[in-house]
Amino acid sequence: MKDFQLFSPTELEEALDLLTRHCGQMRILAGGTDLLIRMRDGQVQPETVLDLTRISALHFLRQDSNAIEIGPLITHTEVLCSPLLNQETPLLVQACRTIGGWQIRNRGTIGGNLCNASPAGDAVPPLYVLAAECTLASRRGRRVLPIQAFFHGPGQTVLAPDELLVGIQFPSPQPTPLQFFEKIGQRKALAISKVNMAFLGWTDQEGRFQKVRIALGAVAPTVVRAVRTEDYLVGKRPTADVIQAASDMIETEVQPIGDIRSTEQYRREVSGELLRLGLAKCQKEEHG
């Protein structure tokens, strides 16, 4: 690993100053689970690294009236252990549980997962269906973006060189919806997703979907919403036929590629199956 200069500010303002001063030259370290690997094998050779880990203002998890706010430094393990998130957004907890192993989850952060902008990042689809917003800050001021506007493409976000992700917030889903996170990896643990899906759906008294949000990862340059399938499901009960039709529809809404982890065809075909698998699990939990 090449020598580099490390800055470890404790105040957000100081961090933003540093970013402005080293505009475009700095790599940002949150959990380090990706950055350190890339630095070690020379893919990334930064002159300066901004270590965020001592900034307490980026490390919070709270509920304000109806909104849940997550600081970017919250680790996957902290998500798993949060009573609030277990109560309100089990799908985010499920997603974080499938990320890496214990060591990675202890270090890796929600903010890091977002800023890495991997199309396969497991924490991202849940935040899509939760209609999360990202707060970005720089010396120039703050801006708030819906999560889908945060990503440009694989590995690319809209963050300006002097900007930091400082918060993620979403409305607490009310009333409690049907929700799940499903993933297909090459093995049961420590595997990057071939396809993943987050689902949030509210039903009426008769069990018909009133509102549905579906987001899929690893099947397009960024996480995508399956909007046509969402529309199709509204007003319908999740019967076997409906789920089948919805699954088929999802396959037409994704644009996966083939890579080292899977084939284009497989990703497309099983993306719909995640809906079936996830809903079956939800129904089992309801009845069992």
Add this chain to the structure above:
Amino acid sequence: MKDRVIGQSVPKYDAGPKASGLLQYADDFTLPGMLYGKVFRAKVQAAILLGVRTERAEQLPGVHAVITAKDVPNNNLRARFGQSTDVGGQFEGLYRVLAEKEVRYYGEPIALVAAESPDLAEQACQLIEVDLQPLPGVFDSVGAMEPGSRQVGEKPNNIASHFKIRQGDVDQGFAQADVIVEGTYRVPYQDHAYLEPESGLAWSDDDGTINIRVSSQVIEHFREVAEILNLPHSKVRYLGTWIGGGFGRKEDITVESYLALLAWKTRKPVKLTYTRAESLLYHCKRHPFQMEYKTGATKDGKLVALQARLISDCGAYSALSPWVLLYATVNAAGPYQIPNVKVDSYAVMTNTAITSAFRGFGAPQANFAYESQIQKLAHILGLDPLEFRERNYLQTGEAFATGWIYERPIPLTELAQKAWSGLGPLGSAEGGRKLGRGVAIGMGSYGRLTFLHDTSRSYIKLELDGSAIIRCGVPDVGGGQGHILCQIVAQELGVPLERIKLHITDSQLTPLAGTTTATRQLMMSGNATLKAANELKKRLLIKAGQLLNVPIENLIITLNRIEVESSRKEGVSLVEVINRLSGEGEELFVEAQFNAPFTDIPASEVLQGQTHPDFTFGAYAAEVEVDEQTGQVQINKIVAAFDVGKALNPAIVEGQIEGGCIQGVGYALFEDMAIHNGVIQTPSFAEYLIPTAVDVPDITVILLESGSGVGPYGAKGIGEPPMVGIAPALVNAIEDAVGVRIADLPVTPEKIRMAIAQKPEGKR
């Protein structure tokens, strides 16, 4: 002493230090003033190497040496197979230390650097310049054999090796067959994926002797390293370390020739440890094979003919490929009685990563093919797969396809039935998944090829206080290769285990015990140690008999004592007997040599007669759940049943079987080494996925003890055989679940889903 230590699951003495982290592995050793080695590698698959410019690297302050082929006293070696027998012919290949005049594969070492820090060594590598004239690569092993293919190396038609089996007349055999099935099977590369990457530390003594402390399965490589350096064999010394996993990869030379060269050139200690990426991208793999099979049976379920053509990709240098191919050929027909067999096998050179030894050594490849064929025949004949196998298992006194008449028990009927019934009542599948079960059998050799005239030596010395020292040059890869020698000495001489000190792997001070490969150490060094122990035991008993005034037949050795068997209170302490012997000038040490069964070197490429000391037989049964839509497989249960001859330490034996099984699960379902035009695309364990604990169910191990092995106490070898049988058992179970049979490993969800979609009745 009746089975006091032998047959007991006493903990390996290295287990505690390993679990607590106290044990020193190769990379833990350092020396003052140590330099760091680094290998500079080709970033092209095939090229003419016009020149290497190292001046800029050499001028970097802190760089002590940059070595290229021209600096290596003997850069091109005739690669032999460890020990001394000269077998000549097609078994040999070229072992080239550093690329010379040409580059044959991506990652081929071109230069070596020694510098004062790893970073400096890395920087120096970046300053090395090469002039290359790229050549078209040869990447397809089948195509590489075709006339007109560019010759990759020194072998005409790129065929490094060719073996044959000719038994009976296959044309007549197929004419008698009522059913003939054909199939083409492909098995993939596999990485050894051990915890400890290749590592070592070398230094030069004041008399110029080169010492290499290295994680190696073969300390006898001191001979090759001496030849590389043009030094007498006596001036290169290996000091092995406890090995953090070998699985065959540390059978070939890894870092030690580079270390030796750097230490020789700089006269300073040099350390070289590969990164995981270097280990994954550039070290040898398991041979991928393409196997075309044709198997015929009569309608009453008797096999009548088998024809097979095996093609292995041996990469850019032949390494151990001829030997692996020989094993695959011997295994091609499996433990079945088939009157007509014709096998042709080829190891073919390509511009890809070198392939060489890996647990199973050619047997798992052939096993997948012959067992797949058996399963297909059983289906077509409408016979229960177990019953069909039972009608065809080789029986004691019958001949393998090589014509070797086998006189030991072959309890495959019992093993397969035990494995199958061990699955218990059928479970129920979750969430609409389909349940399936499969069984398969296999055989794996133990001990090296009998024409290599293998030997091992071991030394035991009794101390005056009744403790004991063992010296035996046995590398321990974690399978208890060292520990079991202590159990043998404890058993025979009554010395408590904790009072035995074992010295392993010093090529100059421990008697040479041969390679920890070929599942040979228990048989070879176990027998050598037992022989030495028996000689000492005789001396002890004679003296005790004199002291107690009883015939030695009436004496037994117990813990620290020699007693009269019929009257156990009568006895004498071990210490007293030892001291008497010592006082009378008797030798209290013995070095013994064990010779394996010897046969003649094959006269031609047709394999005939006995090739191995013995085989271990086993069976696997598995239950899986398959999701038809996603193609995902969950393994619910695995039962393994092996005839181990005698389990000298059942916990170690079970551990070997579980480990081999899991490595086989990875081979069958998970490990997908992507190679594009000869370049490996999986540089880390994030891309090259091996099974994790949650992917593997509990494995039930059933041990059968026929007592018929060539090893001490009738033990058979168990290191490699558990790699065999698990892949076809899983594929059979998947077929049972969802009705599709995959012929290409690994069986990924992608392949299962596609096969289901292509079924005539189709999905949906």
